[in-house]
Amino acid sequence: MVHADASTFAANVTKEEAYQQVLDQAEGLLFDQRNWVCNLSNVAALLWHAYKSLPSPSNEVNWAGFYTLDLTTPNQLILGPFQGKVACQTIAFSRGVCGAAASTKRTQLVPDVDAFPGHIACDGASRSEIVVPIVVHDRVVAIIDVDCAVPEGFDDVDRAWLEKLAELVGKSCDWP
Ligand code: SME
Numbered sequence: 001m002v003h004a005d006a007s008t009f010a011a012n013v014t015k016e017e018a019y020q021q022v023l024d025q026a027e028g029l030l031f032d033q034r035n036w037v038c039n040l041s042n043v044a045a046l047l048w049h050a051y052k053s054l055p056s057p058s059n060e061v062n063w064a065g066f067y068t069l070d071l072t073t074p075n076q077l078i079l080g081p082f083q084g085k086v087a088c089q090t091i092a093f094s095r096g097v098c099g100a101a102a103s104t105k106r107t108q109l110v111p112d113v114d115a116f117p118g119h120i121a122c123d124g125a126s127r128s129e130i131v132v133p134i135v136v137h138d139r140v141v142a143i144i145d146v147d148c149a150v151p152e153g154f155d156d157v158d159r160a161w162l163e164k165l166a167e168l169v170g171k172s173c174d175w176p
Pocket of ligand 1 (some may be wrong): 122
């Protein structure tokens with residue numbers, strides 16, 4: 001199998017099946033590779049193609065990727081590998097949905113970004129968002145961020161699978 005086939009998702013699969021494929025492919029890709037840039041890049045691609053293979057609202061995802069800990073400034077995230085439009089470069093832990101996930105170490109499931117105080121609109125098209133922290137030895141090393149162009153784009157199925165993915169990614173990379 002060539003590498004690109006890992007991101008080929010069959011039509012008509014359920015969201016659970018698509019996430020299972022993301023997990024399985026990520027496990028394979030990260031098995032003998034611990035570089036975080038390399039690994040987060042491939043996982044962002046897997047997520048993007050998984051969402052695009054699904055019906056609405058998942059196929060309305062307009063951004064999927066990562067922010068990592070910014071070692072130059074305390075309590076700040078910096079843009080990591082992603083798929084979608086150009087995004088904010090740094091985010092303080094005190095700001096936005098990403099900051100809330102990083103500072104609380106808890107997943108933020110936001111059905112309506114306009115109702116979330118301090119939401120940062122990197123792309124005005126985003127209407128809902130889920131952010132999952134990647135915690136290694138009690139330290140937030142990165143967050144997974146997925147935005148959707150319609151409200152209520154994410155539910156507890158997304159939360160459960162993205163949390164599994166965060167655990168896999170956390171233990172499979174050497175973090176700076
Ligand atoms: N909306 C996020 C900022 C990151 S972008 O969506 C890619 C937030 O409020 O933290």
